[in-house]
Amino acid sequence: MQSSNLVNNIRWSFANSSSDRILHDDAWRGAETGRCGAVKGMSLYEMHCYKCSFGFLDFEVLYWTPIRLLSLLSSPLSIQGDLELQQSIKMKNPQKAKNRSSQTKRTSVTHEDLFNRLPDEVLLEIIRYLVDDRSEYVENQAKKMEQGTTLMSGEETVLWIYEHKPKSPILSSFQSFSIVNCRVHSICGPILWKSVRFPSQMSTPMSFWNQKILPRHGCHVEKLEVGLRREWLKVLPELDSIEQAAEDQIRRRYSLRSSADVSTIRFIEEDKDYWQVDSVHSDNLAVDCKDKYGISAPGTEIPTRHNLGGKQNSALRKLCGLSPENLLKVLSQCEKLTTLHIDCPPHSHDPETDVHNLGCNLTGLLSHLGHLQHLKIRGDPDQRTAVKCFFEPIKRVPLLESLELAYFHHVGPELTAILLDLKNLKHLVLKNALLFDWDWSRRGPPHLVNLAMLECATFFLSDAPTAISTWAPNLTHLELYFEDNFCIRDDLTEFDPHRNQFCLPALTHLKIWPHSDCRYFHCFKDCKNLRHLTYYQHWGPHGDASADLSEFSDFITTNVFPQLKVIVITHWSELPPADVATILSSLKVFCNSRGIELDYDPPYADREDRLFFK
Numbered sequence: 001m002q003s004s005n006l007v008n009n010i011r012w013s014f015a016n017s018s019s020d021r022i023l024h025d026d027a028w029r030g031a032e033t034g035r036c037g038a039v040k041g042m043s044l045y046e047m048h049c050y051k052c053s054f055g056f057l058d059f060e061v062l063y064w065t066p067i068r069l070l071s072l073l074s075s076p077l078s079i080q081g082d083l084e085l086q087q088s089i090k091m092k093n094p095q096k097a098k099n100r101s102s103q104t105k106r107t108s109v110t111h112e113d114l115f116n117r118l119p120d121e122v123l124l125e126i127i128r129y130l131v132d133d134r135s136e137y138v139e140n141q142a143k144k145m146e147q148g149t150t151l152m153s154g155e156e157t158v159l160w161i162y163e164h165k166p167k168s169p170i171l172s173s174f175q176s177f178s179i180v181n182c183r184v185h186s187i188c189g190p191i192l193w194k195s196v197r198f199p200s201q202m203s204t205p206m207s208f209w210n211q212k213i214l215p216r217h218g219c220h221v222e223k224l225e226v227g228l229r230r231e232w233l234k235v236l237p238e239l240d241s242i243e244q245a246a247e248d249q250i251r252r253r254y255s256l257r258s259s260a261d262v263s264t265i266r267f268i269e270e271d272k273d274y275w276q277v278d279s280v281h282s283d284n285l286a287v288d289c290k291d292k293y294g295i296s297a298p299g300t301e302i303p304t305r306h307n308l309g310g311k312q313n314s315a316l317r318k319l320c321g322l323s324p325e326n327l328l329k330v331l332s333q334c335e336k337l338t339t340l341h342i343d344c345p346p347h348s349h350d351p352e353t354d355v356h357n358l359g360c361n362l363t364g365l366l367s368h369l370g371h372l373q374h375l376k377i378r379g380d381p382d383q384r385t386a387v388k389c390f391f392e393p394i395k396r397v398p399l400l401e402s403l404e405l406a407y408f409h410h411v412g413p414e415l416t417a418i419l420l421d422l423k424n425l426k427h428l429v430l431k432n433a434l435l436f437d438w439d440w441s442r443r444g445p446p447h448l449v450n451l452a453m454l455e456c457a458t459f460f461l462s463d464a465p466t467a468i469s470t471w472a473p474n475l476t477h478l479e480l481y482f483e484d485n486f487c488i489r490d491d492l493t494e495f496d497p498h499r500n501q502f503c504l505p506a507l508t509h510l511k512i513w514p515h516s517d518c519r520y521f522h523c524f525k526d527c528k529n530l531r532h533l534t535y536y537q538h539w540g541p542h543g544d545a546s547a548d549l550s551e552f553s554d555f556i557t558t559n560v561f562p563q564l565k566v567i568v569i570t571h572w573s574e575l576p577p578a579d580v581a582t583i584l585s586s587l588k589v590f591c592n593s594r595g596i597e598l599d600y601d602p603p604y605a606d607r608e609d610r611l612f613f614k
Contacts, residue, residue, distance in 0.1 A: 193220035194221065198322050205283075210329045214330060224337055229323050233345060346380045359390065373424075376429075387405065400422050403422070405433065406430075413437060424447065425445040425447065427477075428445070428448060444471040459483075478507060479512070510530055528562065537569055546583060567591065
């Protein structure tokens with residue numbers, strides 16, 4: 001049997017496949033275990049070419065849209081008779097199709113279940129590609145917005161919700177691939193539900209999550225990103241244990257003012273405005289509300305709405321996070337949770353009281369999550385939350401291996417002492433922080449190997465080499481981004497980057513952002529074990545991008561880094577491509593001669609996922 005015949009048959013299947021099977025999607029994100037089906041209208045695009053071997057067959061599989069190719073391979077069709085059998089399946093008479101299928105099987109040479117014999121390595125490679133591919137994201141979001149329903153609840157509040165339609169699911173390629181058959185679903189399911197985020201991408205009542213989705217898929221959740229509502233800034237009764245929250249149920253049912261069949265969704269009381277409704281019933285919803293004086297609430301965008309079918313043509317920016325009750329219910333169903341990201345709500349008119357209450361409430365929450373390994377807390381970007389409210393919560397999770405604190409301010413040495421008690425801490429990120437009186441003279445966490453200091457306004461370049469080398473001498477990974485536009489300027493008149501060196505002998509991975517007054521990459525010439533160097537070379541209107549690139553190129557070519565394997569340069573300046581190629585020509589020749597991979601101007605992805613909530 002020649003491979004060309006099989007490939008031709010596969011291509012024919014792409015051109016003629018029009019499966020009438022409809023996937024019954026039990027949630028906007030996944031599929032019911034064991035159900036197989038194809039989604040109509042999926043675009044065909046080449047993704048990979050895999051060399052497969054099945055017994056006497058050796059051929060290359062041109063892998064296009066996953067569900068169509070693998071639906072073909074998952075059927076026990078003979079290679080000679082698959083064309084005839086698929087034509088038979090299209091017959092309206094099921095009995096004739098069955099008879100034709102039996103005849104085809106009797107005349108076939110073999111009945112190979114090609115898909116189920118694909119090795120796991122091939123499946124995992126396909127999955128890895130699909131997980132990283134976000135080419136459909138914008139298109140899918142637009143389609144989901146078209147299925148949105150605008151709900152009037154009261155005279156001054158507009159609520160928007162994604163109205164899921166089980167008979168016409170909007171799935172990504174990865175979601176489609178995950179329901180090819182039970183074997184693939186068992187592999188993809190844990191990946192699909194490994195990470196959950198609230199507010200979710202599409203506005204959905206939390207009752208649907210807590211009663212339909214998480215009871216079935218919560219066992220796979222390892223990472224939870226959550227925005228907190230303003231209720232977390234108030235004095236709360238003692239938080240129930242997570243086990244008690246799992247048993248607690250809301251008895252009242254609420255109706256949607258929509259034509260959809262939503263009898264099983266608990267939502268919101270009709271004819272009440274947003275501020276009159278208990279937060280537990282409006283969590284994870286998109287809200288466009290005006291206050292009693294007709295002024296739009298902060299953080300909202302009033303969309304242009306159509307009066308036909310209750311639809312709207314733009315997304316609402318204001319998304320509700322989770323109240324204490326709903327967050328406890330979510331946590332109670334995520335038994336494998338190891339990573340928690342918390343976005344704190346904005347402060348009100350009394351920040352001191354807010355910070356105190358927030359600290360007490362987070363302490364009660366994390367007291368039940370002592371097994372956490374990774375924690376990220378993001379304060380209020382507008383006011384920078386006082387980090388003292390995080391002290392007690394952090395003490396409740398002694399097994400932390402990574403900690404990220406963003407948008408906070410701190411005065412005093414207390415935080416360094418708390419970090420020192422985290423014996424397992426290996427990765428620390430401090431972002432957009434105001435640090436005063438930080439004690440750099442003592443040693444940091446004993447096992448800290450990965451440190452990122454990003455836009456910490458009072459952490460100055462002139463202090464960095466000595467401070468970091470003393471506080472964390474065993475670093476293998478370091479990322480530095482100095483905030484050099486702060487009102488307090490760093491005095492670099494006596495700072496010489498050639499003399500002020502970082503003493504980090506174990507450093508292998510370095511990411512640095514430019515400083516407007518100093519090209520401080522020279523401070524790392526003694527780090528001879530560097531393997532991976534990333535330079536975010538970007539300048540504003542006053543920066544000299546050409547001189548900066550030229551000096552960076554000379555730094556690499558004139559210093560010896562025997563272990564260096566990869567150089568990544570992300571370029572944001574407006575230099576013409578021809579000028580950039582000329583400047584980096586010597587660096588390119590040098591890298592080719594030393595076997596160093598030079599990756600210039602890759603797409604930059606912001607490391608921070610922003611959540612919008614009020």
